[in-house]
Amino acid sequence: MTDKPFYITTAIDYANGLPHIGHAxxxxxxxxxxxxxxxxxxxxxxxxxxxEFGLKVAQTAAANGVTPQEWTxxxxxxxxxxxxxxxxxxxxxxxxxxxxxxxxxEEMIRRMQAKGDLYRDTYAGFYCVGCESYKSESDLxxxxxxxxxxxxxxxxxxxxxxxxxxxxxxxxxxxxDEGDGFIQPEPRRNEVRRMIEDIKxxxxxxxxxxxxxxxxxxxxxxxxxxxxxxxxxxxxxxxPEPGFERIWPAxxxxxxxxxxxxxxxxxxxxxxxxxxxxxxxxxxxxxxxLEGKKISKSSGVWVGIQEAAARFGPDALRYFVLxxxxxxSDGNFTWQRFEExxxxxxxxxxxxxxxxTISMVRRYRDGTVPAGPPTELDALGxxxxxxxxxxxxxLLLHEGAATAFxxxxxxxxxxxSRAPWKLAKDPSKQEELDATLRSLVxxxxxxxxxxxxxxxxxxxxxxxxxxxxxxxxxxxxLPSLDPHGWTVSTGTVLFPRPDLAS
Numbered sequence: 330m331t332d333k334p335f336y337i338t339t340a341i342d343y344a345n346g347l348p349h350i351g352h353a354x355x356x357x358x359x360x361x362x363x364x365x366x367x368x369x370x371x372x373x374x375x376x377x378x379x380x381e382f383g384l385k386v387a388q389t390a391a392a393n394g395v396t397p398q399e400w401t402x403x404x405x406x407x408x409x410x411x412x413x414x415x416x417x418x419x420x421x422x423x424x425x426x427x428x429x430x431x432x433x434x435e436e437m438i439r440r441m442q443a444k445g446d447l448y449r450d451t452y453a454g455f456y457c458v459g460c461e462s463y464k465s466e467s468d469l470x471x472x473x474x475x476x477x478x479x480x481x482x483x484x485x486x487x488x489x490x491x492x493x494x495x496x497x498x499x500x501x502x503x504x505x506d507e508g509d510g511f512i513q514p515e516p517r518r519n520e521v522r523r524m525i526e527d528i529k530x531x532x533x534x535x536x537x538x539x540x541x542x543x544x545x546x547x548x549x550x551x552x553x554x555x556x557x558x559x560x561x562x563x564x565x566x567x568x569p570e571p572g573f574e575r576i577w578p579a580x581x582x583x584x585x586x587x588x589x590x591x592x593x594x595x596x597x598x599x600x601x602x603x604x605x606x607x608x609x610x611x612x613x614x615x616x617x618x619l620e621g622k623k624i625s626k627s628s629g630v631w632v633g634i635q636e637a638a639a640r641f642g643p644d645a646l647r648y649f650v651l652x653x654x655x656x657x658s659d660g661n662f663t664w665q666r667f668e669e670x671x672x673x674x675x676x677x678x679x680x681x682x683x684x685x686t687i688s689m690v691r692r693y694r695d696g697t698v699p700a701g702p703p704t705e706l707d708a709l710g711x712x713x714x715x716x717x718x719x720x721x722x723x724l725l726l727h728e729g730a731a732t733a734f735x736x737x738x739x740x741x742x743x744x745x746s747r748a749p750w751k752l753a754k755d756p757s758k759q760e761e762l763d764a765t766l767r768s769l770v771x772x773x774x775x776x777x778x779x780x781x782x783x784x785x786x787x788x789x790x791x792x793x794x795x796x797x798x799x800x801x802x803x804x805x806x807l808p809s810l811d812p813h814g815w816t817v818s819t820g821t822v823l824f825p826r827p828d829l830a831s
Contacts, residue, residue, distance in 0.1 A: 334372040336576050337363050338562050340584045341378040341423065343461075344404040345389045348411040350632045350662060351624040354617045357647050358656055358726055359583040360417045364782035365721050365729075368804045374576050376565045377412065378423035379405045383461045383554035387540040397540045401426060411634040415643050416785050423561050425542075433564035434557055435545050440603035442545075446493045452532040453486040461554045462591075476587065490534035490550060497598040501525045504597055510610060512593050513724070514657040517586065517613045521593045528594065559596045563605065579608040586613040612724055615659035617650075632662075640664070641671045644784035645824065648675065648730065651783060656726040668827060679737050679776070680824035683791055685744060686769045687817045693753050694766060698815040701764030706743045710736055710775045711808050717779050718804065733779035740772040770795055770812040778807060787823055794818050 339359045342352060356377065363375040381401040390400035405424055412419065423430065441447050455464040457474040464474060464482065473482055504511050505521050512521050534550040535541065541551025562582065566573040584592050589611070597607050616623075622630045638646045649667050652674075654660025690698060713736045720728040743765075752762040774795050781788040781801070792801060796815050 331371075334374040334576055335363075335366040335581075336374045336376070336566070336579045337366070337581045337583065338376040338565075338579055340582075340588060341380040341425070341558060341561055342408055343383070343385070344379050344381045344401045345385045346626065347404070348408050348634050349624060349626070350619065350634060350637050351617050352408075352411070353415060353634050353637070353646070354650055354654060355583055355585060355614060356412060356417055357415060357650050358614060360415075360419070361647075361651060361726055361729075361782040362581065362583070362721075362724065363418055364785060368778070368782065368801075370803050370805070373420065374565075375419045376421045376423060376562065377417070377419045378421075378561055378565075379408060379425065380554070380558045380561075381405070381424055381426045382541045382551070382557055384535070384538060384540075385458045385461060387538070388458070398426065414635055414638055415647060418785075421565050423565050425557055425561055430557075430561060430564045431542050433568050434542050434552055434560045436569040437556075437560050437563075437599065437603055438545050438552065440605075441492065441599065444602045444604075446496065446602045447533070448491050448493070449488060450491045450530075450532075451486065452489045452491075454484070456483045456485045458483060487536050489532040489536065489553075490544060490547070491530050492533045492556075492599070492602075494531050494594065494598050495528050497601055498525060498528045500601055501528070501594060501597060504607065505593070511607075512589065512611050512613065514612070517589055517593075520586075521589060524590055524594055531595070555591050555595060556599065559591060559599065562596075562608070563600075568605075574606075578606040580610065582608050582611045584611060584613055586615055589613045614656055615654075617654055618659070618661045620663050621661055640667065641675075641824075641827075642787075644787040645671050645675055648780070648783045651726045652730045652734075654727065656724060671824065672827060674734065674737075675824040676826045678734070678741060679780075680822065682737060682741055682744070682769075683773060683794070683823055684819075686740075686766075686773055687794060687819055689749050689753075690766050690770065690817045691819070693749070693762060696816050696818070698767055698770045698812045698817065699763035700813045701760065701767040704743075704764050704768040706739060706768040706772050709739050710772055713739075714775065714779070714804065714807050730780070730783055733776060733783075736772055736776045736779070740769060740776070743772070744769065767812060770815065770817065771810060774810060774812055775807050778802060778804070790820065791823060794820055 337359055339355050363373045366373050386401065387397050390397040393400060409422060457464050458480060460474060460476055469482060474480065502525055505518055512518050533553045533556045534544050535553060536550050538551050541554065542557050544550035544552055562579055563577055566576040582592055592611050600607050619630050619632060624630055649670050652670060653666055690696060713732060717729055717732045720732050747765045749762055749765050752758040752765065777788045777791045778801065795817055802810055
Protein backbone atom coordinates (compact mmCIF):
# COMPACT_ATOMS: atom_id res chain seq x y z
CA MET A 330 0.00 0.00 0.00
CA THR A 331 1.46 3.33 -1.06
CA ASP A 332 1.83 6.20 1.41
CA LYS A 333 0.84 8.70 -1.25
CA PRO A 334 -2.80 9.77 -0.93
CA PHE A 335 -5.11 8.95 -3.80
CA TYR A 336 -5.51 12.43 -5.29
CA ILE A 337 -8.77 12.96 -7.14
CA THR A 338 -10.13 16.21 -8.54
CA THR A 339 -13.24 17.43 -10.29
CA ALA A 340 -13.43 20.31 -12.71
CA ILE A 341 -13.85 23.52 -10.77
CA ASP A 342 -17.23 25.09 -11.44
CA TYR A 343 -17.42 28.39 -13.25
CA ALA A 344 -18.87 31.13 -11.07
CA ASN A 345 -21.36 32.60 -13.50
CA GLY A 346 -24.53 30.87 -12.29
CA LEU A 347 -26.18 28.67 -9.69
CA PRO A 348 -25.57 24.92 -9.34
CA HIS A 349 -28.03 22.56 -11.04
CA ILE A 350 -28.61 18.84 -11.38
CA GLY A 351 -26.15 18.64 -14.29
CA HIS A 352 -23.31 19.73 -12.00
CA ALA A 353 -24.25 16.96 -9.58
CA UNK A 354 -23.39 14.05 -11.90
CA UNK A 355 -19.65 14.77 -11.87
CA UNK A 356 -19.44 15.55 -8.18
CA UNK A 357 -21.42 12.52 -7.06
CA UNK A 358 -19.35 10.28 -9.31
CA UNK A 359 -16.07 11.65 -8.01
CA UNK A 360 -17.30 11.33 -4.44
CA UNK A 361 -18.21 7.68 -5.02
CA UNK A 362 -14.69 7.06 -6.33
CA UNK A 363 -13.15 8.85 -3.35
CA UNK A 364 -15.26 6.89 -0.85
CA UNK A 365 -14.48 3.63 -2.64
CA UNK A 366 -10.75 4.35 -2.44
CA UNK A 367 -11.08 4.97 1.31
CA UNK A 368 -12.77 1.57 1.61
CA UNK A 369 -9.68 -0.01 0.05
CA UNK A 370 -7.58 1.55 2.82
CA UNK A 371 -6.16 4.48 0.84
CA UNK A 372 -5.86 7.98 2.23
CA UNK A 373 -7.71 10.29 -0.15
CA UNK A 374 -7.16 13.92 -1.08
CA UNK A 375 -10.34 15.03 -2.84
CA UNK A 376 -10.40 18.48 -4.44
CA UNK A 377 -13.30 20.53 -5.72
CA UNK A 378 -13.67 24.26 -6.14
CA UNK A 379 -14.65 27.36 -8.07
CA UNK A 380 -13.24 28.97 -11.20
CA GLU A 381 -13.80 32.65 -10.44
CA PHE A 382 -11.90 34.80 -12.93
CA GLY A 383 -12.65 35.63 -16.55
CA LEU A 384 -14.71 37.93 -18.71
CA LYS A 385 -17.97 36.04 -18.26
CA VAL A 386 -17.85 36.36 -14.47
CA ALA A 387 -17.08 40.06 -14.72
CA GLN A 388 -20.01 40.57 -17.09
CA THR A 389 -22.39 38.55 -14.90
CA ALA A 390 -21.39 40.47 -11.79
CA ALA A 391 -21.94 43.79 -13.57
CA ALA A 392 -25.36 42.65 -14.77
CA ASN A 393 -26.28 41.89 -11.16
CA GLY A 394 -25.00 45.24 -9.88
CA VAL A 395 -22.20 43.86 -7.67
CA THR A 396 -18.43 43.58 -7.84
CA PRO A 397 -16.91 40.39 -9.23
CA GLN A 398 -15.64 39.44 -5.76
CA GLU A 399 -19.06 39.94 -4.20
CA TRP A 400 -20.60 37.86 -6.95
CA THR A 401 -18.12 34.99 -6.65
CA UNK A 402 -18.48 34.96 -2.85
CA UNK A 403 -22.23 34.58 -3.30
CA UNK A 404 -21.97 31.83 -5.91
CA UNK A 405 -19.28 29.92 -4.00
CA UNK A 406 -21.59 29.81 -0.97
CA UNK A 407 -24.37 28.38 -3.13
CA UNK A 408 -22.12 25.64 -4.51
CA UNK A 409 -20.67 24.65 -1.15
CA UNK A 410 -24.20 24.41 0.28
CA UNK A 411 -25.25 22.21 -2.63
CA UNK A 412 -22.32 19.83 -2.15
CA UNK A 413 -22.95 19.64 1.57
CA UNK A 414 -26.58 18.70 0.91
CA UNK A 415 -25.38 15.80 -1.28
CA UNK A 416 -22.91 14.57 1.37
CA UNK A 417 -19.89 15.16 -0.89
CA UNK A 418 -16.76 14.26 1.08
CA UNK A 419 -14.17 16.56 -0.52
CA UNK A 420 -11.17 17.35 1.66
CA UNK A 421 -10.38 20.69 0.01
CA UNK A 422 -12.37 23.39 -1.77
CA UNK A 423 -10.26 25.76 -3.78
CA UNK A 424 -11.25 29.16 -5.12
CA UNK A 425 -9.08 30.71 -7.79
CA UNK A 426 -9.35 34.08 -6.04
CA UNK A 427 -7.46 32.70 -3.03
CA UNK A 428 -3.93 34.04 -2.41
CA UNK A 429 -2.45 30.52 -2.43
CA UNK A 430 -3.62 30.09 -6.00
CA UNK A 431 -2.10 33.33 -7.26
CA UNK A 432 1.27 32.23 -5.90
CA UNK A 433 1.04 28.91 -7.77
CA UNK A 434 -0.04 30.54 -11.05
CA GLU A 435 2.81 33.04 -10.90
CA GLU A 436 5.29 30.21 -10.33
CA MET A 437 3.89 28.26 -13.30
CA ILE A 438 4.28 31.32 -15.53
CA ARG A 439 7.85 31.85 -14.34
CA ARG A 440 8.78 28.24 -15.03
CA MET A 441 7.24 28.28 -18.50
CA GLN A 442 9.00 31.58 -19.20
CA ALA A 443 12.36 30.13 -18.07
CA LYS A 444 11.83 27.24 -20.49
CA GLY A 445 11.49 29.71 -23.36
CA ASP A 446 7.90 28.63 -23.99
CA LEU A 447 6.22 32.06 -23.69
CA TYR A 448 6.43 34.83 -26.26
CA ARG A 449 4.55 37.95 -27.36
CA ASP A 450 2.41 37.96 -30.51
CA THR A 451 -0.85 39.32 -31.85
CA TYR A 452 -4.00 37.27 -31.57
CA ALA A 453 -6.75 37.86 -34.09
CA GLY A 454 -9.74 35.56 -34.05
CA PHE A 455 -13.00 34.54 -32.46
CA TYR A 456 -13.62 34.17 -28.75
CA CYS A 457 -16.60 32.51 -27.01
CA VAL A 458 -17.26 34.16 -23.67
CA GLY A 459 -19.43 31.20 -22.67
CA CYS A 460 -16.56 28.73 -23.07
CA GLU A 461 -13.91 31.33 -22.18
CA SER A 462 -11.96 29.91 -25.11
CA TYR A 463 -10.72 30.85 -28.55
CA LYS A 464 -12.51 29.42 -31.59
CA SER A 465 -11.55 28.82 -35.19
CA GLU A 466 -14.13 29.23 -37.95
CA SER A 467 -14.36 25.44 -38.20
CA ASP A 468 -15.47 25.34 -34.54
CA LEU A 469 -18.51 27.51 -35.27
CA UNK A 470 -21.95 26.55 -36.53
CA UNK A 471 -23.77 29.33 -38.37
CA UNK A 472 -21.28 31.76 -36.91
CA UNK A 473 -21.93 30.73 -33.30
CA UNK A 474 -20.39 28.42 -30.73
CA UNK A 475 -22.37 25.15 -30.72
CA UNK A 476 -22.06 24.97 -26.92
CA UNK A 477 -23.46 28.50 -26.42
CA UNK A 478 -25.62 29.24 -29.47
CA UNK A 479 -27.47 32.06 -27.70
CA UNK A 480 -24.25 34.07 -27.23
CA UNK A 481 -22.76 36.30 -29.88
CA UNK A 482 -19.27 35.18 -30.78
CA UNK A 483 -16.71 37.95 -30.30
CA UNK A 484 -13.90 38.94 -32.66
CA UNK A 485 -10.72 39.73 -30.75
CA UNK A 486 -7.51 41.31 -31.90
CA UNK A 487 -4.85 42.14 -29.34
CA UNK A 488 -1.22 41.60 -28.46
CA UNK A 489 -0.95 38.75 -25.94
CA UNK A 490 1.43 36.32 -24.40
CA UNK A 491 1.49 33.00 -26.26
CA UNK A 492 2.43 29.49 -25.13
CA UNK A 493 4.42 27.23 -27.48
CA UNK A 494 1.88 24.43 -27.26
CA UNK A 495 2.89 23.08 -30.67
CA UNK A 496 6.36 22.35 -29.28
CA UNK A 497 4.81 19.52 -27.25
CA UNK A 498 2.94 17.80 -30.08
CA UNK A 499 5.19 14.73 -30.18
CA UNK A 500 5.24 14.42 -26.40
CA UNK A 501 1.44 14.63 -26.29
CA UNK A 502 1.11 11.93 -28.92
CA UNK A 503 3.37 9.69 -26.83
CA UNK A 504 1.34 10.44 -23.72
CA UNK A 505 -1.92 9.48 -25.39
CA ASP A 506 -0.63 6.50 -27.39
CA GLU A 507 1.92 4.98 -25.05
CA GLY A 508 0.68 6.05 -21.64
CA ASP A 509 -1.16 3.72 -19.30
CA GLY A 510 -4.68 4.83 -20.17
CA PHE A 511 -4.04 8.55 -19.67
CA ILE A 512 -7.39 9.58 -21.17
CA GLN A 513 -10.44 7.41 -20.54
CA PRO A 514 -12.92 6.05 -21.43
CA GLU A 515 -11.25 4.70 -24.55
CA PRO A 516 -13.38 6.52 -27.18
CA ARG A 517 -12.03 9.83 -25.89
CA ARG A 518 -8.49 8.88 -26.94
CA ASN A 519 -9.22 9.23 -30.64
CA GLU A 520 -10.85 12.61 -30.02
CA VAL A 521 -7.71 13.81 -28.26
CA ARG A 522 -5.46 12.46 -31.02
CA ARG A 523 -7.35 14.52 -33.60
CA MET A 524 -6.90 17.59 -31.44
CA ILE A 525 -3.16 16.96 -31.18
CA GLU A 526 -2.91 16.61 -34.95
CA ASP A 527 -4.23 20.18 -35.32
CA ILE A 528 -2.28 21.63 -32.40
CA LYS A 529 -1.30 25.31 -32.50
CA UNK A 530 0.28 27.75 -30.10
CA UNK A 531 -2.29 29.43 -27.87
CA UNK A 532 -2.80 32.87 -26.40
CA UNK A 533 -2.43 32.70 -22.62
CA UNK A 534 -3.10 36.28 -21.54
CA UNK A 535 -5.73 38.97 -21.95
CA UNK A 536 -5.30 42.72 -21.99
CA UNK A 537 -7.82 45.32 -20.91
CA UNK A 538 -9.42 43.03 -18.33
CA UNK A 539 -9.10 43.77 -14.63
CA UNK A 540 -10.74 40.61 -13.29
CA UNK A 541 -7.92 38.07 -13.36
CA UNK A 542 -4.50 37.23 -12.00
CA UNK A 543 -2.01 39.88 -13.21
CA UNK A 544 0.65 38.55 -15.54
CA UNK A 545 4.00 38.51 -13.70
CA UNK A 546 6.02 41.63 -14.62
CA UNK A 547 3.37 42.73 -17.15
CA UNK A 548 0.46 44.37 -15.27
CA UNK A 549 -1.32 45.32 -18.50
CA UNK A 550 -2.23 41.64 -18.96
CA UNK A 551 -4.02 39.05 -16.87
CA UNK A 552 -3.49 35.30 -17.10
CA UNK A 553 -5.91 33.57 -19.49
CA UNK A 554 -8.66 32.04 -17.42
CA UNK A 555 -8.04 28.43 -18.52
CA UNK A 556 -4.32 28.61 -17.71
CA UNK A 557 -5.28 30.03 -14.34
CA UNK A 558 -8.03 27.44 -13.78
CA UNK A 559 -5.99 24.36 -14.66
CA UNK A 560 -3.26 25.32 -12.22
CA UNK A 561 -5.72 24.88 -9.33
CA UNK A 562 -5.02 21.15 -9.33
CA UNK A 563 -1.44 21.64 -8.26
CA UNK A 564 -2.15 24.70 -6.10
CA UNK A 565 -4.11 22.43 -3.77
CA UNK A 566 -1.04 20.26 -3.15
CA UNK A 567 0.88 23.19 -1.64
CA UNK A 568 2.85 24.01 -4.79
CA PRO A 569 5.32 25.68 -5.04
CA GLU A 570 6.20 25.09 -1.38
CA PRO A 571 8.38 22.05 -0.60
CA GLY A 572 6.42 18.88 0.11
CA PHE A 573 3.74 19.28 -2.54
CA GLU A 574 5.04 16.07 -4.15
CA ARG A 575 3.50 14.05 -1.33
CA ILE A 576 0.13 14.59 -3.04
CA TRP A 577 1.06 15.49 -6.62
CA PRO A 578 0.65 14.10 -9.24
CA ALA A 579 -3.10 13.65 -9.37
CA UNK A 580 -4.23 10.06 -9.66
CA UNK A 581 -7.44 11.08 -11.39
CA UNK A 582 -8.94 14.22 -12.93
CA UNK A 583 -12.70 13.81 -13.34
CA UNK A 584 -14.08 16.16 -16.01
CA UNK A 585 -16.85 16.51 -18.56
CA UNK A 586 -16.09 15.44 -22.11
CA UNK A 587 -16.53 19.02 -23.37
CA UNK A 588 -13.28 20.16 -21.73
CA UNK A 589 -10.88 17.39 -22.74
CA UNK A 590 -8.88 19.81 -24.94
CA UNK A 591 -7.86 21.84 -21.93
CA UNK A 592 -7.08 18.84 -19.70
CA UNK A 593 -5.43 16.59 -22.27
CA UNK A 594 -3.50 19.15 -24.33
CA UNK A 595 -3.05 22.41 -22.47
CA UNK A 596 -2.58 21.00 -18.97
CA UNK A 597 -0.01 18.25 -19.66
CA UNK A 598 1.93 20.58 -21.97
CA UNK A 599 1.99 23.24 -19.24
CA UNK A 600 3.28 20.69 -16.76
CA UNK A 601 5.96 19.49 -19.18
CA UNK A 602 7.02 23.08 -19.70
CA UNK A 603 7.22 23.61 -15.94
CA UNK A 604 9.12 20.32 -15.46
CA UNK A 605 6.38 18.87 -13.27
CA UNK A 606 4.96 15.34 -13.14
CA UNK A 607 1.86 14.62 -15.19
CA UNK A 608 -1.47 13.41 -13.79
CA UNK A 609 -1.94 9.67 -14.09
CA UNK A 610 -5.41 9.62 -15.61
CA UNK A 611 -8.18 11.86 -16.93
CA UNK A 612 -11.73 10.48 -16.94
CA UNK A 613 -14.08 12.40 -19.24
CA UNK A 614 -17.66 11.47 -18.40
CA UNK A 615 -20.62 12.16 -20.66
CA UNK A 616 -23.50 14.58 -20.40
CA UNK A 617 -26.73 14.43 -18.49
CA UNK A 618 -29.90 15.58 -20.20
CA LEU A 619 -33.06 16.46 -18.30
CA GLU A 620 -36.23 14.84 -19.62
CA GLY A 621 -34.39 14.39 -22.91
CA LYS A 622 -33.33 18.03 -23.26
CA LYS A 623 -30.07 19.89 -22.72
CA ILE A 624 -29.99 21.53 -19.32
CA SER A 625 -30.38 25.28 -19.76
CA LYS A 626 -31.84 27.74 -17.30
CA SER A 627 -32.64 30.23 -20.08
CA SER A 628 -34.69 27.51 -21.80
CA GLY A 629 -36.44 26.48 -18.61
CA VAL A 630 -34.77 23.05 -18.62
CA TRP A 631 -33.24 23.31 -15.18
CA VAL A 632 -33.56 21.68 -11.75
CA GLY A 633 -31.75 22.84 -8.64
CA ILE A 634 -29.75 20.29 -6.66
CA GLN A 635 -31.64 20.81 -3.41
CA GLU A 636 -34.93 20.47 -5.27
CA ALA A 637 -33.87 17.14 -6.76
CA ALA A 638 -32.53 15.89 -3.42
CA ALA A 639 -35.76 16.84 -1.67
CA ARG A 640 -37.79 14.35 -3.73
CA PHE A 641 -36.53 11.19 -2.01
CA GLY A 642 -33.47 12.38 -0.11
CA PRO A 643 -29.82 12.91 -1.11
CA ASP A 644 -28.86 9.23 -0.90
CA ALA A 645 -31.62 8.20 -3.30
CA LEU A 646 -30.59 10.94 -5.72
CA ARG A 647 -26.93 9.89 -5.56
CA TYR A 648 -27.85 6.26 -6.21
CA PHE A 649 -30.26 7.05 -9.02
CA VAL A 650 -27.91 9.37 -10.90
CA LEU A 651 -25.11 6.81 -11.05
CA UNK A 652 -27.38 3.77 -11.50
CA UNK A 653 -29.32 5.37 -14.35
CA UNK A 654 -26.62 7.34 -16.19
CA UNK A 655 -23.63 5.37 -17.50
CA UNK A 656 -20.41 6.83 -16.16
CA UNK A 657 -18.72 6.22 -19.51
CA SER A 658 -21.38 7.76 -21.78
CA ASP A 659 -24.37 10.10 -21.88
CA GLY A 660 -27.64 9.59 -20.00
CA ASN A 661 -31.00 11.10 -19.22
CA PHE A 662 -32.58 12.19 -15.93
CA THR A 663 -36.36 11.89 -15.69
CA TRP A 664 -38.59 12.20 -12.66
CA GLN A 665 -40.53 9.10 -13.72
CA ARG A 666 -37.42 6.90 -13.82
CA PHE A 667 -36.28 8.38 -10.52
CA GLU A 668 -39.54 7.32 -8.84
CA GLU A 669 -39.51 3.93 -10.54
CA UNK A 670 -35.99 3.06 -9.40
CA UNK A 671 -36.60 4.46 -5.93
CA UNK A 672 -39.76 2.42 -5.48
CA UNK A 673 -38.63 -0.87 -7.02
CA UNK A 674 -34.98 -1.01 -5.97
CA UNK A 675 -34.64 1.07 -2.81
CA UNK A 676 -38.04 0.92 -1.11
CA UNK A 677 -39.15 -2.55 -2.23
CA UNK A 678 -35.96 -4.56 -2.76
CA UNK A 679 -33.41 -3.11 -0.32
CA UNK A 680 -35.65 -1.43 2.24
CA UNK A 681 -38.04 -4.36 2.49
CA UNK A 682 -35.16 -6.84 2.71
CA UNK A 683 -33.66 -4.93 5.62
CA UNK A 684 -36.98 -4.67 7.42
CA UNK A 685 -37.82 -8.36 6.99
CA THR A 686 -34.37 -9.58 7.97
CA ILE A 687 -34.08 -7.49 11.11
CA SER A 688 -37.66 -8.28 12.12
CA MET A 689 -37.09 -12.03 11.77
CA VAL A 690 -33.86 -11.96 13.81
CA ARG A 691 -35.70 -10.07 16.53
CA ARG A 692 -38.75 -12.34 16.39
CA TYR A 693 -37.00 -15.71 16.19
CA ARG A 694 -33.69 -15.08 17.98
CA ASP A 695 -34.39 -12.15 20.34
CA GLY A 696 -32.37 -9.78 18.14
CA THR A 697 -29.05 -11.66 18.33
CA VAL A 698 -27.63 -13.07 15.10
CA PRO A 699 -27.11 -16.80 15.56
CA ALA A 700 -24.20 -18.94 14.46
CA GLY A 701 -24.77 -21.20 11.51
CA PRO A 702 -23.07 -23.08 8.70
CA PRO A 703 -22.30 -21.22 5.45
CA THR A 704 -24.88 -21.08 2.70
CA GLU A 705 -24.81 -20.48 -1.03
CA LEU A 706 -25.65 -16.83 -0.35
CA ASP A 707 -22.36 -16.42 1.55
CA ALA A 708 -20.35 -17.69 -1.41
CA LEU A 709 -22.27 -15.49 -3.82
CA GLY A 710 -21.42 -12.48 -1.65
CA UNK A 711 -17.69 -13.10 -2.19
CA UNK A 712 -18.22 -13.47 -5.96
CA UNK A 713 -20.18 -10.23 -6.04
CA UNK A 714 -17.39 -8.47 -4.13
CA UNK A 715 -14.83 -9.54 -6.75
CA UNK A 716 -17.02 -8.33 -9.63
CA UNK A 717 -17.79 -5.10 -7.78
CA UNK A 718 -14.12 -4.30 -7.24
CA UNK A 719 -13.36 -4.99 -10.88
CA UNK A 720 -16.07 -2.56 -12.03
CA UNK A 721 -15.14 0.12 -9.54
CA UNK A 722 -11.42 -0.11 -10.30
CA UNK A 723 -12.29 0.43 -13.97
CA LEU A 724 -14.47 3.42 -12.98
CA LEU A 725 -17.62 1.84 -14.37
CA LEU A 726 -19.62 3.21 -11.48
CA HIS A 727 -23.03 2.38 -12.92
CA GLU A 728 -21.95 -1.25 -13.23
CA GLY A 729 -20.50 -1.16 -9.71
CA ALA A 730 -23.87 -0.08 -8.31
CA ALA A 731 -25.69 -2.71 -10.35
CA THR A 732 -23.26 -5.42 -9.22
CA ALA A 733 -23.73 -4.52 -5.55
CA PHE A 734 -27.47 -4.74 -6.06
CA UNK A 735 -27.10 -8.29 -7.37
CA UNK A 736 -26.45 -9.28 -3.76
CA UNK A 737 -29.69 -7.59 -2.67
CA UNK A 738 -31.66 -9.38 -5.37
CA UNK A 739 -30.06 -12.71 -4.48
CA UNK A 740 -30.85 -12.21 -0.79
CA UNK A 741 -34.48 -11.52 -1.62
CA UNK A 742 -34.62 -14.73 -3.64
CA UNK A 743 -32.92 -16.56 -0.76
CA UNK A 744 -35.64 -15.41 1.64
CA UNK A 745 -38.35 -16.75 -0.62
CA SER A 746 -36.64 -20.10 -1.22
CA ARG A 747 -35.72 -20.67 2.44
CA ALA A 748 -39.01 -19.33 3.89
CA PRO A 749 -37.67 -18.66 7.42
CA TRP A 750 -41.20 -18.23 8.75
CA LYS A 751 -41.82 -21.89 7.91
CA LEU A 752 -38.50 -23.04 9.33
CA ALA A 753 -39.33 -21.30 12.60
CA LYS A 754 -42.38 -23.54 13.08
CA ASP A 755 -40.41 -26.78 12.70
CA PRO A 756 -38.22 -27.77 15.72
CA SER A 757 -36.09 -29.95 13.43
CA LYS A 758 -35.22 -27.00 11.19
CA GLN A 759 -33.70 -24.68 13.77
CA GLU A 760 -30.12 -25.11 12.55
CA GLU A 761 -31.29 -24.30 9.03
CA LEU A 762 -33.14 -21.27 10.38
CA ASP A 763 -29.96 -20.09 12.15
CA ALA A 764 -27.95 -20.46 8.95
CA THR A 765 -30.62 -18.60 7.00
CA LEU A 766 -30.81 -15.66 9.38
CA ARG A 767 -27.04 -15.41 9.70
CA SER A 768 -26.59 -15.43 5.91
CA LEU A 769 -29.25 -12.78 5.42
CA VAL A 770 -27.61 -10.45 7.93
CA UNK A 771 -24.21 -11.12 6.35
CA UNK A 772 -25.55 -10.36 2.86
CA UNK A 773 -27.18 -7.15 4.09
CA UNK A 774 -24.00 -6.09 5.87
CA UNK A 775 -21.90 -6.71 2.78
CA UNK A 776 -24.43 -4.90 0.59
CA UNK A 777 -24.39 -1.92 2.97
CA UNK A 778 -20.61 -1.64 2.61
CA UNK A 779 -20.65 -2.02 -1.18
CA UNK A 780 -23.42 0.55 -1.57
CA UNK A 781 -22.02 2.96 1.00
CA UNK A 782 -20.03 5.04 -1.53
CA UNK A 783 -23.30 5.61 -3.37
CA UNK A 784 -25.57 6.12 -0.34
CA UNK A 785 -23.32 7.00 2.59
CA UNK A 786 -26.04 8.22 4.95
CA UNK A 787 -28.60 5.45 4.50
CA UNK A 788 -26.03 2.67 4.39
CA UNK A 789 -24.36 3.94 7.57
CA UNK A 790 -27.81 3.76 9.17
CA UNK A 791 -28.34 0.22 7.89
CA UNK A 792 -24.90 -0.87 9.11
CA UNK A 793 -25.68 0.56 12.54
CA UNK A 794 -28.98 -1.35 12.69
CA UNK A 795 -27.14 -4.56 11.84
CA UNK A 796 -23.79 -4.21 13.61
CA UNK A 797 -24.31 -1.53 16.23
CA UNK A 798 -21.22 0.59 16.79
CA UNK A 799 -18.80 -1.86 15.22
CA UNK A 800 -16.33 -0.09 12.90
CA UNK A 801 -16.96 -0.24 9.17
CA UNK A 802 -14.89 -3.01 7.58
CA UNK A 803 -12.61 -2.38 4.63
CA UNK A 804 -13.38 -4.20 1.40
CA UNK A 805 -10.68 -6.81 1.85
CA UNK A 806 -12.26 -7.75 5.18
CA LEU A 807 -15.68 -8.56 3.72
CA PRO A 808 -14.93 -12.19 2.72
CA SER A 809 -14.20 -13.06 6.38
CA LEU A 810 -17.00 -10.95 7.88
CA ASP A 811 -19.04 -12.92 10.42
CA PRO A 812 -22.20 -11.39 11.95
CA HIS A 813 -22.59 -14.06 14.64
CA GLY A 814 -23.34 -12.32 17.92
CA TRP A 815 -24.40 -9.01 16.46
CA THR A 816 -27.46 -7.44 18.06
CA VAL A 817 -29.77 -5.98 15.47
CA SER A 818 -32.03 -3.01 16.06
CA THR A 819 -34.83 -1.33 14.18
CA GLY A 820 -35.07 2.36 13.41
CA THR A 821 -36.91 4.44 10.90
CA VAL A 822 -37.90 3.00 7.54
CA LEU A 823 -34.86 3.34 5.29
CA PHE A 824 -36.74 4.17 2.11
CA PRO A 825 -40.42 5.04 2.67
CA ARG A 826 -42.58 4.18 -0.29
CA PRO A 827 -43.72 7.31 -2.18
CA ASP A 828 -47.36 6.57 -1.46
CA LEU A 829 -46.60 6.25 2.25
CA ALA A 830 -44.13 9.14 2.65
CA SER A 831 -45.52 12.12 4.50
